[in-house]
Amino acid sequence: MKYSELAKYLVEAPLYQPKQLEVAFGKTTELVEHQGFLVEEESGIPVPEEVERYCTTCRSATNWRWDGLPGSAEVIELGLKWIPYRCRNCGKESFSVWIRVWLSEGKVFVEKVGQYPKLGIALPADFEEALGASRGLYIKGMTSRHAGYGIGALAYFRRIIDDTIADILGVLEAAMVEADANADAIDTVRRARAGKVFDEKVKLAAEAIPPNLKPGGMNPFTDLYDLYSIGLHGLSDEECCEIVDAMDEAMKYIYTELKNRTEGAARYKDAAMKIHQTVAKLRSRK
Numbered sequence: 001m002k003y004s005e006l007a008k009y010l011v012e013a014p015l016y017q018p019k020q021l022e023v024a025f026g027k028t029t030e031l032v033e034h035q036g037f038l039v040e041e042e043s044g045i046p047v048p049e050e051v052e053r054y055c056t057t058c059r060s061a062t063n064w065r066w067d068g069l070p071g072s073a074e075v076i077e078l079g080l081k082w083i084p085y086r087c088r089n090c091g092k093e094s095f096s097v098w099i100r101v102w103l104s105e106g107k108v109f110v111e112k113v114g115q116y117p118k119l120g121i122a123l124p125a126d127f128e129e130a131l132g133a134s135r136g137l138y139i140k141g142m143t144s145r146h147a148g149y150g151i152g153a154l155a156y157f158r159r160i161i162d163d164t165i166a167d168i169l170g171v172l173e174a175a176m177v178e179a180d181a182n183a184d185a186i187d188t189v190r191r192a193r194a195g196k197v198f199d200e201k202v203k204l205a206a207e208a209i210p211p212n213l214k215p216g217g218m219n220p221f222t223d224l225y226d227l228y229s230i231g232l233h234g235l236s237d238e239e240c241c242e243i244v245d246a247m248d249e250a251m252k253y254i255y256t257e258l259k260n261r262t263e264g265a266a267r268y269k270d271a272a273m274k275i276h277q278t279v280a281k282l283r284s285r286k
């Protein structure tokens with residue numbers, strides 16, 4: 001794990017999954033200028049100053065700032081360490097994480113061993129609605145993931161995709177119609193939806209998606225297909241947790257971003273029609 005991934009690890013990782021942190025350990029001294037003099041200053045691995053996390057008071061993802069006593073614990077040291085954060089937006093909610101840090105053969109390892117409040121299951125309203133009858137499977141899958149049982153979690157997630165693939169492709173078809181995509185491509189997605197073989201359905205749909213529906217050139221359907229195709233065989237709990245997290249992101253993108261964008265575009269089309277009618281009516285009065 002790179003140092004830049006540490007903040008996300010603190011907030012989202014399941015407990016008891018040690019990771020090697022790619023940093024050189026040990027306090028080093030460097031010369032820095034202080035009031036016109038060069039002085040020696042100690043530097044170490046800094047605690048991430050800010051993390052991003054869902055806030056129950058703000059009801060959205062916000063930035064949380066390190067909330068310890070200044071001078072007490074800004075640097076990661078060996079042993080067990082408590083790292084507190086507070087929501088910058090409301091200042092009311094706090095979040096604590098405990099990590100264990102040790103050296104092994106000159107490498108730094110960190111392990112999250114505690115978190116308060118405990119890892120929750122974020123179910124944005126649109127996403128919950130889209131999951132429908134699969135909501136229970138999602139909660140079971142996420143509960144397994146939070147306990148570090150990635151293999152179990154992946155089995156639940158594969159089942160969710162099996163059960164909701166028709167809806168997922170429905171979202172894609174609606175988005176493509178709204179975006180005036182190529183008629184052949186829309187037809188491909190329709191055929192994919194009607195198909196029987198799961199792998200073929202998702203693969204066909206992934207290939208038909210137009211460039212303007214790919215966020216930053218990424219294709220959430222190809223990602224979902226690739227993740228699904230990896231299968232459970234021979235993977236560790238930790239690797240399965242990573243697949244589950246990626247599947248979760250792809251599904252949430254499709255069910256919330258893509259769906260809202262389509263509905264937003266449709267609403268604007270209606271509104272624009274009325275605006276044009278009003279303008280035409282006013283102009284004809286002159």
Ligand SMILES: [Zn+2]
Pocket residue numbers: 055056057058059062087088089090091092093
């Ligand atoms: Zn807040």
